[in-house]
Amino acid sequence: MAGKKEIQEQIICAVEKVKETNPLAGSITNTVTINFVANAQLAVGGSAAMVYLPDEGEGIAQASKAVYINVGTLLPVYGETVPRTAKFLHESGKPWVLDPVAVGMGNLRTKLLKQIKEYKPSIIRGNASEIITLAGLWELTGSAGQQRVRGVDTTDSVESAKAAAAALAGWTGGAVAVSGKTDFITDGSACALSYGGSPYLQMITGSGCSLGGVAAVYASASSPFIAALTATAAFNLAASRAEKKANGPGTFQPLFLDELHLAAANDIAANKFEFEEV
Amino acid sequence: MAGKKEIQEQIICAVEKVKETNPLAGSITNTVTINFVANAQLAVGGSAAMVYLPDEGEGIAQASKAVYINVGTLLPVYGETVPRTAKFLHESGKPWVLDPVAVGMGNLRTKLLKQIKEYKPSIIRGNASEIITLAGLWELTGSAGQQRVRGVDTTDSVESAKAAAAALAGWTGGAVAVSGKTDFITDGSACALSYGGSPYLQMITGSGCSLGGVAAVYASASSPFIAALTATAAFNLAASRAEKKANGPGTFQPLFLDELHLAAANDIAANKFEFEEV
Amino acid sequence: MAGKKEIQEQIICAVEKVKETNPLAGSITNTVTINFVANAQLAVGGSAAMVYLPDEGEGIAQASKAVYINVGTLLPVYGETVPRTAKFLHESGKPWVLDPVAVGMGNLRTKLLKQIKEYKPSIIRGNASEIITLAGLWELTGSAGQQRVRGVDTTDSVESAKAAAAALAGWTGGAVAVSGKTDFITDGSACALSYGGSPYLQMITGSGCSLGGVAAVYASASSPFIAALTATAAFNLAASRAEKKANGPGTFQPLFLDELHLAAANDIAANKFEFEEV
Known part of the structure; x- marks a missing residue:
């Protein structure tokens, strides 16, 4: 059984490997926050490239160490691009992150x-309502897959999504990250709560999306659970540091990217978290 | 007849209600400024969600208290999404804002x-050339609907768009906001001029679009006229405050979002405006 | 033969003419950096407008003094829009900039x-791998057009792309700008190396795209070679100034836009460069 110290060593290792190897983590993602996702990926030392077309989804998956798929602002072409890319990723055994934005709408x-569902994302990242709804949609929990999301906002607490997160992780064999005031990450056996962050994260668009994109970068350098926890810890640390310097949500965003870039591996590993093996 | 004091009380009420209720105002909008629109909506206390697909336009309209439709950077799918969503909004009596970006092109x-036209937007927001061109296109004024816009820029003064604005408001029964150095807002009977702002607003892309998005947020909490005036006053106040701290258009944008977030209801209501009932 | 002093006078002239005339330079460009492209174009005194649809590509080309075409994040509609717009530009003799992002993928x-190829862009801007790959794809050099780009990143040095750049310029009769640590610009006979910049340019997405967009703005006011050199010098100057004030890549971007806006014509012309007529 891994202890907290061992987890911290794996976080340090993931952060440093990314800074050394500059891994490409391609994305299929929404147009609202696509710039923020790319800049967050670059800030931690990764490389970013975004595509829409089906053969380019496969192409970028081939060129990438890991991929981020976010289903916000769907365009008609996603109907072919998303499943084809996810299938390719699954078959080639490459890690990928799913962000089931606004699941239940449309x-x-x-x-x-x-x-x-069958292409089993290595990491699923969402807010509590998205995680609960996706677990229902995939028939992994008793509840049906009705929309619980208001636009892109959660209507549920992180606590209430723990069972759904565990069910999703049980299905994929990967990790699930539930974003909220305190973030919850599980791979079905290990669980972590990550603390910190800032209220400003809720006042800017794309803090969740960029977290997903950064989790894909770290997934190139560690297990899904460590990647999700590392990305979450880095965000919580950077956000709490940026908040101190910001005067509002506008100045918070560039300051947050600065802190994400400046965060040392040791400090990310030392960001407050609780860890438990089930 | 409403006096200036009564108008100010309604502005205060709109600002405070939005901060208390965090209303969702979904958007169909262009890809250039989509991030800025969302962040401006969040800054004033609203919630944002953007979509492209026809059934999602209807879905987001259903979930929203008001909707923002901006016809910049059209994609083929808009051909179905925009009329279907506008029809739904009209039939369900939900307020919506139209931004006729680059009307006359394409x-x-x-x-x-x-x-x-028949779905009567509650608020139409545009620059002078867009307002004049739209009124012509809708055959509400003598002039035809030829393009007067250069790309997305106006070639006309706010003053010259007053008659077109009144004609549009007469048709929709809602409000029209003409953006320019001094902004003009009318609902056909009441008129307001809103002062302030900053030359930097013209040096960044999306100051008009984000104003439209914020007007939609306020339209969930007040009449179209008050919503348009409140959004305009908030922008003029925040821009003049941000300008004092900015060194150029780059730093102006995050500072502007800060000030938009920080602006108190009283200060927005006290931002210089002239009011006249016709 | 033009001397360095004459080149500097032409740079000053281009910068000042743009500030005086506010030329519209429309774009067909990717969704990742579309906002940054527009804001950079506005920062130097140009006007921006972005489109996707085929007839709007032609419409914006008609309204513009020069056009920027970037093939990142292709959507299906680009299949018609890009060639139709490029053909129109070629036939009407209007300057246009091609950014062959990720050439070789898809x-x-x-x-x-x-x-x-036959519509001969006035300026081609890319990183070294893109320039080498495009020259191969256009069968202007011995090498075939296989992808050498990793996602959107170069795997080649600027030095190694000089022959490909010369071959491309020889074909188009325009200029080619190879972006890298030191930037190389050629029109086949004249060559320039432009110095300065900042490592932060590589840590934010869109520094290349926005450079291409700004080159289009300057192409409305000077020869392709001078436009490419002016845009590159302005970026190198602004980036080196912004770097001194920035704490990381997040704050670098708004500071960079400030400096781009504030850069005087004289200072841009004085930014270190080497010039050689072949």
Whole structure:
């Protein structure tokens, strides 16, 4: 059984490996926060590239060490791009992160999210309502997959999504990260709570998306659980540091990217978290 | 007849209600400024969600208290999404804001803007040339609907758009906001001029779009006229405050979002404006 | 033969003419950095407008003094929009800038880039790998057009792309700008190396795209070679100034836009460069 100290060593290792190797983590993602996702990935030492077309999804998956797929602002072409890319990733054994933004809204979103269940994302990142809804949609919990999300906002607490997160991790064999005031990460056996962050993260668009994109960068350099925890800890640390210098959500965002870039491996590993093996 | 004091009380009420209720105002909008629109909506206390697909336009309209539709950077799918969403909004009596960006350019834009005339947007926000061109396109004024816009820039003064604004408001029964050095807002009977702002607003992309998005947020909490005036006053106040701290248009934008977030209801209501009932 | 002093006078002239005339330079560009491109164009005194649809590509080309075409994040509609717009630009003799982002990835990108060879872009801007790959794809050099780009990153040095740049300039009769630590600009006979910049340019997404967009703005006011050199010098100057004030890549971006806006024509012309006529 891994102890907290061992986890911290793995976090340090992931952060440093990314800074040394500058891994490419391609994305299929929404147009609202696409710039922020790319800049966050670059800030931690990764490389970013975004695509829409089906053959380019496969192409970027081939060129990448890990991929981030976010189903916000769907365009018609996603109907082919998302499942084809997810299938390729699954078959080639490459880590990928799913961000089931606004799950429950719209026919294509529901169809796509059902389709890619079998391609088992290494990491699923969402807010509590998205995690609960996805677990229902995938019939992993008693509840049906009705939309619980208001637009892109959660209506549930992190606590209430723990069982759904565990069920999703049980299915994928990967990790699930539930974002909220205190973030919850599990791979079905190990669980972590990550503390810190800032209220400003809720006042800017894309803090969740960019966390997903950064989790993909770290997934190139560690297990899904460590990658999700490392990305979450880095965000919580950078956000709490940036908050001290910011005068509002506008100045918070560039300051947050600075702190994400400046955060040392040791400090990310030392960011407050609780760890428990089930 | 409403006096200036009564108007100010309604502005205060709109600002405070938004901060208390965090209303969702979904958008169909262009990819250039989509991030800025969302962050401006969040800055004033609203919630944002953007979509492209037809059924998602209806879905987000259903979930929202008000909707923002901006016809910049049209994609083929907008041909179905925009009229379907506007129709839904009209039939369900939900307030919505139209931003007729670059009206007069391209076949789809012209077709869409003609089509949605009957769905009567609660607020139309544009620069002077857009307002004049739209009124012409909708055959509400003598002039035809030829493009007067250079790219996305106005070639007309706010003053010269007053008659077109009144004609549009007469048709929709809502409000029209003409953005410029001094902003003009009318609902056909009441008129306001809002002062302040900053030359930097013209040096960053999306100051108009984000104003439209914020007007949608306030439209969930007040009449179209008050919503348009509140959003405009908040922008003029925040811009003049941000300008004092900025060294250029780059630093102006995050500082502007800070000030938009920090602006108190009283200060927004006290931002210089002239009011007249016709 | 033009001397260095004459080049500097032309740079000053281009910068000042843009500030006086506020030229519209429309773009077809990727969704990742579209906002940054527009804001950079506005910062130097240009005007920006972005489109996706085929007839709007032609419409914006008609309204613009120069156009920027970037093939990142292709959507299906680009298959018609890009060649139609490039053809229009070629036939009307208007300057345009091509940014062959990620050339070599995907079928549509390859097809489009082959198709527009005959429309001879006035300026081609890319990193070293993109320039080498495009010259191969256009069969202007011995090498074939295989992808040498990793995602959107170069795997080659600027030095190694000089022959490909010269071959491309020889074909188009325009200029080619190879971005890297030291930037190389050539029109086939004249060559320049531009110094300065900042490591932060590599840590934010879109420094290359925004450079291309700004080169289009300057192409409305000078020869392709001078436009490419002016844009590059302005970026190198602004980046080195912004770096001194920034604490990381997040704060670097708004500070960079400030400096781009504030840079005087004289200072841009005085930014270190070497010039040689072949």
